[in-house]
Amino acid sequence: MKSSVITFPGSNCDRDMDVALTKFGFKNKMVWHNDQELPKSDLIVLPGGFSYGDYLRCGSMASKSKIMHSVINFAKSGGLVMGICNGFQILVESGLVPGVLLRNKYLQFICKNVHVKVDNIDNTFFKNLDKKVLEFHIAHNEGNYFCTNDQLKEIEDNNQIAIYYCDQNGNTNDQINPNGSIKNIAGIFNKEKNVLGMMPHPERMIDQSLSGEDGSIFF
Amino acid sequence: MKVSAVITLKKDVLDPQGKVIHETLGGMGFNSVNEVRQGKYFEIDVKENDPKKAKDLVEEMCKRLLANLVIENYKIIETK
Numbered sequence: 001m002k003s004s005v006i007t008f009p010g011s012n013c014d015r016d017m018d019v020a021l022t023k024f025g026f027k028n029k030m031v032w033h034n035d036q037e038l039p040k041s042d043l044i045v046l047p048g049g050f051s052y053g054d055y056l057r058c059g060s061m062a063s064k065s066k067i068m069h070s071v072i073n074f075a076k077s078g079g080l081v082m083g084i085c086n087g088f089q090i091l092v093e094s095g096l097v098p099g100v101l102l103r104n105k106y107l108q109f110i111c112k113n114v115h116v117k118v119d120n121i122d123n124t125f126f127k128n129l130d131k132k133v134l135e136f137h138i139a140h141n142e143g144n145y146f147c148t149n150d151q152l153k154e155i156e157d158n159n160q161i162a163i164y165y166c167d168q169n170g171n172t173n174d175q176i177n178p179n180g181s182i183k184n185i186a187g188i189f190n191k192e193k194n195v196l197g198m199m200p201h202p203e204r205m206i207d208q209s210l211s212g213e214d215g216s217i218f219f
Numbered sequence: 220m221k222v223s224a225v226i227t228l229k230k231d232v233l234d235p236q237g238k239v240i241h242e243t244l245g246g247m248g249f250n251s252v253n254e255v256r257q258g259k260y261f262e263i264d265v266k267e268n269d270p271k272k273a274k275d276l277v278e279e280m281c282k283r284l285l286a287n288l289v290i291e292n293y294k295i296i297e298t299k
Contacts, residue, residue: 057287064284093287100289107235146232146290180233
């Protein structure tokens with residue numbers, strides 16, 4: 001399997017993602033945001049970080065960069081695209097997944113481990129998953145997922161909610177919601193389920209000696 | 220020609236920064252505030268002398284980059 005990780009000015013999880021993909025057998029290439037062409041890939045990853053210093057709105061500038069035209073075409077033709085953290089923000093700003101990510105409800109940068117619940121394994125990203133609750137790491141200031149009521153109805157009708165923030169037993173409620181996201185949403189698919197955006201960082205959970213291995217399921 | 224645009228959050232969107240500013244104002248003795256909503260203001264100097272065309276251009280910028288229409292409204296407030 002071939003993958004490409006896009007590096008934007010201000011991306012800082014791009015090399016972690018490279019390490020994770022390589023560890024699990026991907027032939028990964030790093031692609032600069034100003035390039036026009038994507039290398040032949042089975043998976044494109046938009047990594048975490050602070051592209052363009054989070055100016056204007058997180059991800060808004062990066063979503064207009066040259067390479068994104070190719071990424072959008074790749075996604076529209078059915079290619080797998082994953083956006084993590086700032087990559088998720090870039091995905092919503094480019095319109096590849098619905099909604100938007102607002103400032104965290106309590107205005108604090110959150111950096112901690114959380115549990116997430118996976119509801120829908122009928123897709124390429126989670127098809128090999130053998131447990132429902134995973135432990136991931138989050139680190140963000142703007143992860144408060146928001147969408148209009150019409151959009152929410154549509155994403156629920158289409159089973160587009162990928163993961164929810166929950167406690168270690170898989171219960172989702174307001175107390176466990178770290179950032180104020182609607183319905184505890186931590187990650188979301190596009191309608192066709194070939195594009196996944198999520199705030200948690202699976203690439204930080206690939207080694208028991210670091211923090212855990214639940215991220216391995218992705219790679 | 221200079222065109223200004225104001226971007227504001229839509230009514231139903233939570234604005235935690237506005238809320239904190241409201242509370243701080245209350246703490247400073249400004250007790251008559253009902254609500255504070257924080258927005259963005261842009262002054263854009265465009266190479267265009269026709270006010271209508273300049274306004275249209277900035278409107279296009281608002282739609283495509285400056286505002287996220289899921290959560291924000293834009294208003295072009297003055298041209299000079």
